[in-house]
Amino acid sequence: MIDLGDVRLAAQRIAGAAHRTPVLTSRTLDQAVGAAVFLKAENFQRTGSFKVRGATNKIASLTAEDRARGVVAVSSGNHAAAVAFAARLFGTSATVVMPEDAPSSKRAATEGYGATVVPYDRYRERREDIAERIVAETGRVLVRPYDDWAVMAGQGTAALELVEAVGPLDALVVCVGGGGLIAGCSTAAKGLHPGTVVVGVEPEAGDDTRRSLAAGRRVRLDEVPRTIADGQAVDEPGELTFEVNRRLVDEVVTASDEEILDAMRFCFERLRVVVEPSGACALAAVLAGAVGDLRGRRVGVTLSGGNVDVARFRALFA
């Protein structure tokens, strides 16, 4: 398990590497929700998402020998760019396993940070097998996207910074994919103020953590969720993240793709900021009234990422 001390240590390790992102507030938003809402703007984070916090903390925690052998990650999304970025920062090399049909912009971003991309045919090979082979052959350290204590502690620095910036929160609303961000953030928020209610938000089609909490054990969905929130298209909670979240997360609610688009539009037109679908999921539930009674409360909400290009943004709103 991790505790507040691990998150504080992570904050020291990532200082200077990750941005201390701004907290956005808006009268329009406060009026819409009837609460004082504080948005932790991880869309302004380096590489465009919170993932850089966990990846940086993980790579900073490696021994000199491990670091010399380099790291490997499996991702076609924000985790890929985060690992590539953090590896370069610490002077080590990164190999990223990515499906060969991944968007060229994702591949270019990862290579732009100096990583080597290993493409695979996702209809013929399992990416885990390729990663395992690379680990076995090269001794590289696998940096998991969420199921790792150092990664979770790193993600928790987002909540630590938020509370340091605005003070105690009545509620903290966090998007949930594999559960790493909410595991770290609930550890930080409840470590600082045990009374803070932590609410997770999953896309409707990918409510594996909600079902798992209800069942009291990890539940795997019958199929990989189809949702615009690609960063949350996970079919089963992580083993370690679930151990944390079953203790610290008070509730998980869901947001539909339409509600996510409404939240992205709100961010665009009212706040003038760009948020990707997964990044808008927590705010979507807040705006849709799915997060219980927030009236008069002080509510923290993660905007977890902003990696959506103009072409995809146009297509989403077509």
Add this chain to the structure above:
Amino acid sequence: MIDLGDVRLAAQRIAGAAHRTPVLTSRTLDQAVGAAVFLKAENFQRTGSFKVRGATNKIASLTAEDRARGVVAVSSGNHAAAVAFAARLFGTSATVVMPEDAPSSKRAATEGYGATVVPYDRYRERREDIAERIVAETGRVLVRPYDDWAVMAGQGTAALELVEAVGPLDALVVCVGGGGLIAGCSTAAKGLHPGTVVVGVEPEAGDDTRRSLAAGRRVRLDEVPRTIADGQAVDEPGELTFEVNRRLVDEVVTASDEEILDAMRFCFERLRVVVEPSGACALAAVLAGAVGDLRGRRVGVTLSGGNVDVARFRALFA
């Protein structure tokens, strides 16, 4: 004429009413330009543009009698919302003359701030005639969008804040429509540091100020410019703004609509912020290399507004 003292006085008057907007920086941007670039983010300003600075300073400067009679403005854009907002703030009433085919969102925003919208048929009536009639009949004070000393001094607070936040600038690049923003900003910037080079940017189709500076007198274009930068679709410089700008603006360059779209895309994908076409015009010229040699310099750039909805954004990039 106005001087730095007028801008300082405006800053006192608008404190608390207008936001002290953030200054955005980006390593990616600095690398692209080869300079240290400081973006004054007026897209995060109240009502979504810098216009609220001038409108607030103007209405704050009125006598109690004038204020009791109310104000009138002629605009279908950012000036309309700014005057409506400032009027409500000072407890006076605003009438806004707007073409009857103006986008309903613009009308709704202006009415949302409590103003009365007077629609007119732009093919049958001149809006100036309607405004004059309202002034004559009601004694309301006309708040001009740029050709007014108090409005110019108010707009100048954007540059005053920018220099206070980041220190002396080698160059300041400002978008130009009627010339109010650059008149105020050049007054502030050169008042603080006479060596700062002030460069204006107009859309290619609307280069009336560039031509006027070249001719040494106000030049009117043959037709109202067709450009996506609707806030800069002005065919002749203001009388008072031109008096300031002929003295203080070192150069005016232009940006094409395509370059403006490139800058909007850069803001969206790299900075994750939403900027409207007129708001991206100054950055467009900087990114296109139209603003002389900036290498190694400290460059301030206005992002003047962010009022573009998702539907228009999609259409612009179709």
